[in-house]
Amino acid sequence: MKDYKTEGIIIRVRDYNEADRIVTILTSEYGKVQAIARGCRKPKSRKRGLIQLFTHAEFALYRGRSLDTIIQCEGKEAFAGIREDLDRMAYAAYMAELLDGFAVSGEGQEELFYLALVCLYLLTVEDPELVTRVFEVRIMRLMGYMPHLEDCVCCGSPLAGSQAAFSSRMGGGLCAKCSASDPEAVICTMGALNMLKQLSRWDLKRLRVLRLTAKMKQEIGEIMQPYISQRLEKRIRSADFIQSLASVQNNG
Ligand SMILES: [Zn+2]
Known part of the structure; x- marks a missing residue:
């Protein structure tokens, strides 16, 4: 199965070539996925606003040897409240x-x-x-x-008093x-x-x-x-x- 779908959050983004981006997606099923979104920086690209840090989306991907390719991306949440502050x-x-x-x-x-x-x-x-x-x-x-916060990690005696160290x-x-x-x-x-x-x-x-x-x-x-x-x-x-x-x- 070369094609697969998964829900994920983009946790890392870098621009690549003229108009591409390479992203790291944190997914529930496959852990971290490295993928390329081709052409996503072109003005007319439908993925343009989606391939950004923190986007939570449903991704359709094609498995590659070292890098998967994002075929489709359906945004669930863009977290605009984070981006604006x-x-x-x-x-x-x-x-x-x-x-x-x-x-x-x-x-x-x-x-x-x-x-x-x-x-x-x-x-x-x-x-x-x-x-x-x-x-x-x-x-x-x-x-x-x-x-370890139950007692002293060094000697095992109870942590008491108001002052301690970590x-x-x-x-x-x-x-x-x-x-x-x-x-x-x-x-x-x-x-x-x-x-x-x-x-x-x-x-x-x-x-x-x-x-x-x-x-x-x-x-x-x-x-x-x-x-x-x-x-x-x-x-x-x-x-x-x-x-x-x-x-x-x-x-x-
Ligand atoms: Zn101690």
């Missing part, structure tokens, strides 16, 4: 980079696809930073990298006594570690009920980003962009 766009690009980094090709990625879809929808209506914090911990849990290298929370055992550990509040646990299980339909202070969201980001980067074994480029947006806004 630079902040939301930056967070969505970060989510797409993580999805691209962790998804694999050639096998079902049902849960990852569902997480991506739900979080993109949430990004259009909810606090984008909170959605991103939830996404980070959920993708880690799905990939089997849920950090070690990306050891993959979890550290008690006050062990916080010096990893010089790169992030000093954090116990509240942030508890909130991480809560976010990993929270019903996404009830996200609006959660009230996190700006400081708490920042703290969780400072814990999770180095952790994810280490699991991904690379620097997350779109995280730098979010950082630079935030500093422009703070200075303006």
